[in-house]
Amino acid sequence: MTIWEMLAVFAAGIGAGTINTIVGSGTLITFPVLLATGLPPVTATVSNALGLIPGSISGAIGYRAELTGQRRRIVRLCVAAAIGGLGGAILLLLLPPTAFETIVPVLVGLALVLVILQPRISKAVQRRREREGTEDGDPAGGPLLFAGLLLASVYGGYFTAAQGIIYLSLMGMLLHDTLQRLNAAKNILAAVVNTVAALFFLFAAHFDWTAVLLIAIGSTIGGQIGAKVGRRLPPAVLRGVIIVVGTLAIVQLVTRH
Template identity: 40%
Template structure:
């Protein structure tokens, strides 16, 4: 890469890091840039996963206050996404690159619909209860399974995995959106760390791209956490849905 291309990758990491901690579609920015700069798609995907780990670290540090509010859920999200991402990383290395291309954009659009409608869905579900029910602050078995499946997708490709996790946590828990956003950021980090370790051991990587992405993404992830905390919940939800729709349309085009 030339000097100008180095700066482009650092700037891409910065923007993608901010997206990791807010709307959750970072890979739709960073992955295409790496491919455009000449990296083969599988190498770009694996390198992107490793290079974006600092974004999740920066974002999780920025959201540490929110994560401390729900320690039980926090640890369960880490474990389920980490375990799921192992399967996703194996799929990336073993299957043809086009296996999920047909279904993933529609899955992202569906999860965008859930994220957007989550307040109304939650109110409707609670109205169906015959008596007052305490807020849900623990993961149900169904939510845990879907969190693990989101981890699988995060290990495989990851574009839109943050939006998917927002949908899973938003429907399964009665928590403030800022806390759900923090948990989503940590979930993406857990999936990237485990998948990244596998890629370091067995996949071809571009370490220059990884280093440049990491340099920008750790700053962007931390800054994005502060931005995500300041955004009004309704505006953040709208941005998440818009980002997910753009991600899905981009993948369909």
């Protein structure tokens, strides 16, 4: 890489770390930059997954106050994230690069619809729980959320772009909690998926150490920036940011070829 390419990758890492912590979809910033430096698509995907691990951890640390009381829930959901992340990483090396190109924009679009409808869905679910005398429901979301996050994590291990939006839509629909606390849990789940996939890639795929280190440093910085910004956003504004970023993600995913 030239010095200018290195600076571009580093800046992309900061941007990805920031947006991943607030919403998700940071890969849509780093991935095109890595391709522009000449890296093959699979090598770029693997290098990106490795580099974003510190950013995910940094963002999770920044949201540590919102993680209070969620340990049991997160431990259970992390099992789904780990299994799915490993499955997605294996699929990345087995399937052709274009395998998910059609379904990914559809998944992200469906997730955005769920995010938009989440307040109404949550109220309907709460009314049903009150009628049935199960006001709190399953604090971990039950089998449906576990299965949904497992499938979302397969996608996350495969490509990662917009996986955070999918996580937030599923948890927002099936868990009775604030969007900020769900966002904190999302950062933990993303860190697990990236870490599991990256450990697999270390032994089974090619990657570029320069790109990994630049994104790692940048995303760590971005994770702290994202946590400071994201934690101050009111629920309605945060939901609006998710919708805007998700829409831009769909446009880029559809048009990037």
